[in-house]
Amino acid sequence: MPLIGILADARPVDDTPFFVTSQKYVSAVSLAANAQPVIIPALSSCVQIEDLLRQIDGLLFPGSRSNIDPQCYGGAKPHLNAVGDKARDETVLHLLPKALSWGIPILAICRGMQELNVAQGGTLHQNLHEVPGHIDHRGNYAIPEIERYSPVHNVNVTRDGILEQLTKCKKAQVNSLHGQGIDRLGRNLVIEATADDGTIEAISTETGRGFALGVQWHPEWRVWERPFYSSLFKAFGLAARNWKAGDHKPIPTTNFAD
Numbered sequence: 349m350p351l352i353g354i355l356a357d358a359r360p361v362d363d364t365p366f367f368v369t370s371q372k373y374v375s376a377v378s379l380a381a382n383a384q385p386v387i388i389p390a391l392s393s394c395v396q397i398e399d400l401l402r403q404i405d406g407l408l409f410p411g412s413r414s415n416i417d418p419q420c421y422g423g424a425k426p427h428l429n430a431v432g433d434k435a436r437d438e439t440v441l442h443l444l445p446k447a448l449s450w451g452i453p454i455l456a457i458c459r460g461m462q463e464l465n466v467a468q469g470g471t472l473h474q475n476l477h478e479v480p481g482h483i484d485h486r487g488n489y490a491i492p493e494i495e496r497y498s499p500v501h502n503v504n505v506t507r508d509g510i511l512e513q514l515t516k517c518k519k520a521q522v523n524s525l526h527g528q529g530i531d532r533l534g535r536n537l538v539i540e541a542t543a544d545d546g547t548i549e550a551i552s553t554e555t556g557r558g559f560a561l562g563v564q565w566h567p568e569w570r571v572w573e574r575p576f577y578s579s580l581f582k583a584f585g586l587a588a589r590n591w592k593a594g595d596h597k598p599i600p601t602t603n604f605a606d
Contacts, residue, residue: 349382349383349384350383350384350405350406350585350588350589350591350592351383351384351386351403351404351405351406351588351592352377352381352383352384352385352386352404352405352406352407352408352584352585352588353386353387353388353400353404353406353407353408354369354373354374354377354385354386354387354388354407354408354410355369355388355390355407355408355409355410355436355439355440355443355460356368356369356387356388356389356390356436357369357390357412357414357433357436358389358390358391358433358434358435358436359414359433367387367389367390367391369387369410370410370411370568372566372568372569373385373408373410373457373568374387375568375571376567376568376571376581377408377581377585379571379572380571380572380577380578380581380582380585381406381581381582381584381585381588382582382585383405383406383585383588383589385408386404388400388407388439388443389439390433390435390436390438390439390440391435391439392435392438392439392442392443395439395442395443397442397443397446398446400443401446401447401450401452404452405452405453405588405589405591405592406452406453406454406455406584406585406587406588406591407443407444407447407452407453407454407455408454408455408456408457408460408584409440409444409454409455409456409457409459409460409461409463409464409562410457410458410459410460410568411457411458411459411460411525411526411566412433412436412458412459413431414431414432414433414436414459415430415431415432415459415462415474415527415528416432416437416459416462416463416466416472416528417432417434417437418472418474420437420441420466421466421469421470421471421472422471423471423472423474424474426474427474427475430474440463440467441463441466441467444463444464444467445467445468448467448468448553448555448557448558448560449557450557450558451557451558451591451596452558452591453558453559453560453584453587453588453590453591454558454559454560454561454562455561455562455580455581455584456560456561456562456563457562457563457565457566457567457568458525458526458563458564458565458566459526460562461530461550461551461562461563461564462526462528462529462530464534464537464551464560464562465530465533465534465537465551465562466534467534468534468535468536468537468553469534469535470530470531470532470533470534470535470537471530471531471532472528472529472530472531473528473529473530473531474527474528475527475528476526476527476528476529476547477527479529481545481546482529482545482546482547483501483543483545483547485501485524485525485526485527485529485543485547485564486524486525486526486527487523487524487525487526496523496525497523497525497566497569497570498523499521499522499523500521500522500523500524501521501522501524501543501544502519502520502521502522502543502544503519503520503521503522503541503542503543503549503550503565504518504519504541504542504543504544505517505518505519505520505540505541505550506538506539506540506541506542506550509538509539509540509541509552510540510552510561511540511541511550511552511561511563512540514561514579514580514583514604515575515576515579515580515604517576520576522549522565522567522576523565523566523569524564524565525565525566526564529547529548529564530547530548530551533548533551536553536554536555537551537552537553537554538551538552538553538554539551540552540561540563541563547564548564549563549564549565550562550563550564558587558591558596559583559584559587561580561583561584563580567580567581568581578604579604580604582604583604586604
């Protein structure tokens, strides 16, 4: 069984520092990717990147309530109430480029997709809802979780792209819980899906070095209920198994839409 590393947040719990990630990411890796999840602490000074990459078969960069520090991409100073995670920023920006250069399978979700873009030299809108022409993509934390993660808008899948190959979908409904979004696309990245308002909703790498896919929505949420979501984890899991076996195909060829 392949080993998939899930990057943790560094955040306080009752004033005590913790490394944490949501259970739903761990469950999705186990149930839908059929892989063994392991949590990677956001502790860049202690993470020996190459040693770590030799031991894992895939990397999941999950969502978070924190945002990437705009200094990482030359952006304006964040609002006073913005939640950051410097330890995660530092860890990701060391780990992600090396993983991409090796071709290790990567699935990046929400903040993770934004990290993929920034790691490749791209920039972000700090407050997407303030950009003319864009809808408010933020989640409502005043409503129950099951409602918060319900599908709320369309994504239009790029024709003949990796996402279309994996899901066999041209359009799908997805949830939306992000306040930030891609502004300038990073190097060697291609758009795999957009929302009706033009927001970039999915990206991949064009280098062909390995499976690397980022999505702005949360496919880990009740992943077993929606084939559009589960197909991403199934493909990720197969890419990790291929990597473990020494077969480094950029895109698994199995039909995951069934």
